[in-house]
Amino acid sequence: MKKRMVLGVMAAVLLLGLLTGCGGKSGSAGGSSSDQQGASESGGETGGSEVFQTKVFRVGMECSYSPFNWTQSDDSNGAVPIEGTSDYAYGYDVEMAKRICEKNGWELQIYKIDWDGLVLALNSNKIDAIIAGMGVTEDRKKSVDFSDYYWTSDTCMIVRGDSELASATSLEDFRGCKVTSQLNSMWMALISQIPDVDEQPGLGGNSEILVAVRSGKLDGTILGETEAYSAILANPDLAMVKFEKGKGFDVSEQESSAAAAIRKGETDLAEAINAALAETAPEDRSELMEHMLEIQPMVSE
Known part of the structure; x- marks a missing residue:
């Protein structure tokens, strides 16, 4: 269902x-x-x-x-x-x-x-x-x-479904959080847009990153909306965070x-x-x- x-x-x-x-x-x-x-x-x-x-x-x-x-x-x-x-x-x-x-x-x-x-x-x-x-x-x-x-597709974040961050609406809500993404991906360059972020070393792939989020080693990760839907379908304990207009990542259409x-x-x-x-x-x-x-x-x- x-x-x-x-x-x-x-x-x-x-x-x-x-x-x-x-x-x-x-x-x-x-x-x-x-x-x-x-x-x-x-x-x-x-x-x-x-x-x-x-x-x-x-x-x-x-x-x-x-x-x-x-x-x-x-x-x-x-x-x-x-x-x-x-x-x-x-x-x-x-x-x-x-x-x-x-x-x-x-x-x-x-x-x-x-x-x-x-x-x-x-x-x-x-x-x-x-x-x-x-x-x-x-x-x-x-x-x-x-x-x-x-x-x-748009850019969003993935967090644990039982985390307070699941109801986040802006990057400000992630202030001071532990965040990373795939090594050498365009998502890594966006992490610095999060206020006072505790940026973690990039990881090798989405599977490894999602395990880190599920285990609590990371507070969240950045993904495209399509990849995020894929993640929450495969991992029902995760949640996708979409941001209110003007409160999310500054990303160009080409990126x-x-x-x-x-x-x-x-x-x-x-x-x-x-x-x-x-x-x-x-x-x-x-x-x-x-x-x-x-x-x-x-x-x-």
Whole structure:
């Protein structure tokens, strides 16, 4: 019952966010001629992605970031084999990658790579794109280009359900609290916006972070709204804190949006990805994400 209620609320909220933000431009790939010239001068080669010759689209992701991507033992729901393993990957990112490949007539290959190694793998030509729920930040745009956004959601916090913080309405309510997020994620940069925060060292992934919140080692963590819905579905003892307007985190639309990362200057690949993404309407994206939340691993009924 709780799962159905959460999914019902989630569908309405996430669709609203998509209608106002998703499908927007990241401003870093497939742009104007001056943008392309800048990419070439900085070391990228405009156009020329090898994907168009090989017809193989190699995509990197963590395979452990539900509902965007996860690992499973079989090919149920249309999961894709993880290269070099006997496991399979599925989730919202995988489905979007499949649609990109279907549009362009490419074979999809999924590579499981730790978050910290994704950009390095891309720029060393081990993969052709990162499709991993990656937010678009100015720092990341220095080393990679981005497609148009394929998902947008607000920023919130996760706390224990039995904590007084579960009824928080502003960042002020978290004054002096112990908070952290995923190491090298955009969420880490937001922690300093909490007054007098007791910032803890970043952790390796969401699973580790949520365990720390549940055990009381952390008072809370910062997540995107989508990831937060995933967390409370899988962990009913946790609660999501959404802030009143003007009392939450100061986050730009691009930082709240996920896009595919590609090598600098590969404008042909950016255009092909963007054309495929444009064929999935906001309503369809919302329905797809709701489905992923329903089938993600270890969701409590």
